[in-house]
Amino acid sequence: xxxxxxxxxxxxxxxxxxxxxxxxxxxxxxxxxxxxxxxxxxxxxxxxxxxxxxxxxxxxxxxxxxxxxxxxxxxxxxxxxxxxxxxxxxxxxxx
Amino acid sequence: xxxxxxxxxxxxxxxxxxxxxxxxxxxxxxxxxxxxxxxxxxxxxxxxxxxxxxxxxxxxxxxxxxxxxxxxxxxxxxxxxxxxxxxxxxxxxxxxxxxxxxxxxxxxxxxxxxxxxxxxxxxxxxxxxxxxxxxxxxxxxxxxxxxxxxxxxxxxxxxxxxxxxxxxxxxxxxxxxxxxxxxxxxxxxxxxxxxxxxxxxxxxxxxxxxxxxxxxxxxxxxxxxxxxxxxxxxxxxxxxxxxxxxxxxxxxxxxxxxxxxxxxxxxxxxxxxxxxxxxxxxxxxxxxxxxxxxxxxxxxxxxxxxxxxxxxxxxxxxxxxxxxxxxxxxxxxxxxxxxxxxxxxxxxxxxxxxxxxxxxxxxxxxxxxxxxxxxxxxxxxxxxxxxxxxxxxxxxxxxxxxxxxxxxxxxxxxxxxxxxxxxxxxxxxxxxxxxxxxxxxxxxxxxxxxxxxxxxxxxxxxxxxxxxxxxxxxx
Numbered sequence: 001x002x003x004x005x006x007x008x009x010x011x012x013x014x015x016x017x018x019x020x021x022x023x024x025x026x027x028x029x030x031x032x033x034x035x036x037x038x039x040x041x042x043x044x045x046x047x048x049x050x051x052x053x054x055x056x057x058x059x060x061x062x063x064x065x066x067x068x069x070x071x072x073x074x075x076x077x078x079x080x081x082x083x084x085x086x087x088x089x090x091x092x093x094x095x
Numbered sequence: 096x097x098x099x100x101x102x103x104x105x106x107x108x109x110x111x112x113x114x115x116x117x118x119x120x121x122x123x124x125x126x127x128x129x130x131x132x133x134x135x136x137x138x139x140x141x142x143x144x145x146x147x148x149x150x151x152x153x154x155x156x157x158x159x160x161x162x163x164x165x166x167x168x169x170x171x172x173x174x175x176x177x178x179x180x181x182x183x184x185x186x187x188x189x190x191x192x193x194x195x196x197x198x199x200x201x202x203x204x205x206x207x208x209x210x211x212x213x214x215x216x217x218x219x220x221x222x223x224x225x226x227x228x229x230x231x232x233x234x235x236x237x238x239x240x241x242x243x244x245x246x247x248x249x250x251x252x253x254x255x256x257x258x259x260x261x262x263x264x265x266x267x268x269x270x271x272x273x274x275x276x277x278x279x280x281x282x283x284x285x286x287x288x289x290x291x292x293x294x295x296x297x298x299x300x301x302x303x304x305x306x307x308x309x310x311x312x313x314x315x316x317x318x319x320x321x322x323x324x325x326x327x328x329x330x331x332x333x334x335x336x337x338x339x340x341x342x343x344x345x346x347x348x349x350x351x352x353x354x355x356x357x358x359x360x361x362x363x364x365x366x367x368x369x370x371x372x373x374x375x376x377x378x379x380x381x382x383x384x385x386x387x388x389x390x391x392x393x394x395x396x397x398x399x400x401x402x403x404x405x406x407x408x409x410x411x412x413x414x415x416x417x418x419x420x421x422x423x424x425x426x427x428x429x430x431x432x433x434x435x436x437x438x439x440x441x442x443x444x445x446x447x448x449x450x451x452x453x454x455x456x457x458x459x460x461x462x463x464x465x466x467x468x469x470x471x472x473x474x475x476x477x478x479x480x481x482x483x484x485x486x487x488x489x490x491x492x493x494x495x496x497x498x499x500x501x502x503x504x505x506x507x508x509x510x511x512x513x514x515x516x517x518x519x520x521x522x523x524x525x526x527x528x529x530x531x532x533x534x535x536x537x538x539x540x541x542x543x544x545x546x547x548x549x550x551x552x553x554x555x556x557x558x559x560x561x562x563x564x565x566x567x568x569x570x
Contacts, residue, residue: 063146065112086129
């Protein structure tokens with residue numbers, strides 16, 4: 001499998017990354033090298049091997065259900081570009 | 096052409112934990128904006144999620160309650176999309192290996208029992224809230240809800256009418272509140288329903304193209320939205336049109352659904368396993384401990400109520416509408432020893448009074464012990480049904496205990512034969528016309544006389560005694 005320049009532009013748009021045609025072509029070449037690597041790995045016979053979701057054979061540690069966080073709103077909002085009435089303000093979004 | 100509607104539901108239940116799914120922030124509803132949003136919830140760089148054991152336990156409890164498979168190893172994935180109330184740019188959810196799969200829930204719709212299969216239920220985090228009121232042309236973001244634990248419960252497309260969909264949603268609502276994993280508050284968004292609706296000619300095997308109605312927050316809206324959507328799809332197809340896969344919103348003011356986004360604009364979520372979270376393992380000992388602590392479930396309790404108390408299947412279903420209601424009924428039945436009377440009073444007089452005052456069973460001014468005592472006084476003949484309702488009103492107003500109200504208001508049935516005879520004689524004397532009519536063969540005249548005696552005794556006379564005495568006197 002290899003990626004077209006359109007694929008690269010679509011992925012960039014989904015990730016909100018602005019790229020021009022030159023960058024898209026350079027990225028396409030780099031990504032296709034990675035796909036080559038994946039193709040090489042897919043040649044390995046993995047029949048009977050349980051798929052892994054994580055590189056290590058360890059499991060998630062769980063937290064007791066208790067409230068441990070205090071309110072730090074003022075500190076967090078001191079570095080926000082715009083706030084009002086305790087809300088973060090962002091460019092208008094209407095779906 | 097005859098059409099068949101096909102419905103599957105996705106229900107987001109907010110889990111009743113103290114803290115969020117990946118942080119120690121409080122999940123309490125109604126706090127000032129962003130005061131319950133920690134560094135993890137607002138996605139400051141460098142933070143890591145730590146999974147809440149309480150949320151996992153809620154999911155286990157649900158899986159056991161619907162007889163599902165619990166995946167001993169389950170995995171969190173990232174669902175990527177951009178929206179300002181999702182600060183990380185992805186939602187942590189479960190795609191390939193959810194915690195719960197292959198469950199089932201029994202429903203009763205239009206008098207028929209049916210099993211709805213549950214495809215899966217997975218844990219995920221909620222997003223924040225966007226406030227679109229005008230803040231100088233900007234949108235306000237409150238992240239208090241961000242990171243609140245959800246269990247998304249997905250059904251198979253097993254429902255064939257809006258009535259079945261509502262019955263399933265109600266049964267699910269009863270179950271999640273019953274086992275204590277969700278407060279069920281629909282106004283506050285603790286239980287939100289998405290409905291996938293399609294239509295097909297009766298007899299056709301393949302499903303039609305579906306449209307998904309998002310975020311229905313009442314059973315009434317669920318019913319209205321499905322009915323409108325199915326009608327719209329049938330009309331579109333009969334007019335030669337085609338259905339395009341789409342996401343739609345229901346507008347309660349117009350009762351119509353309208354397109355939010357089509358399939359072409361649909362998100363590409365680019366799911367992948369979240370590298371910040373390790374796979375979750377469920378130990379057998381933990382699962383068994385959760386199983387042992389489960390309460391008797393609604394279906395089992397309905398069967399027992401029918402068996403032990405002799406109530407009908409319908410009554411058993413109504414009485415197990417909530418755990419509090421079921422416990423109340425059972426207390427009244429045991430206190431009075433009269434389960435059928437108890438069922439009638441709980442579903443009749445008590446429920447009507449609660450509805451009038453918009454109270455929940457837990458807030459009932461009349462306790463189960465008091466109602467049980469009242470029913471005992473009907474059973475032993477002290478009270479007629481009519482007098483009992485007056486005593487019930489006294490209990491509701493907080494006028495004291497049953498026997499005290501009976502004494503204070505003189506509500507006992509008349510047991511003194513002499514007193515009743517005096518009244519009967521007076522009524523006969525005053526209603527000579529009815530007496531003559533009865534003797535001439537008019538049965539209705541007899542009922543009129545009974546009514547007059549009851550009225551003269553202010554309802555205290557025992558109707559059976561009145562009947563006997565009148566018959567004797569009129570012979």
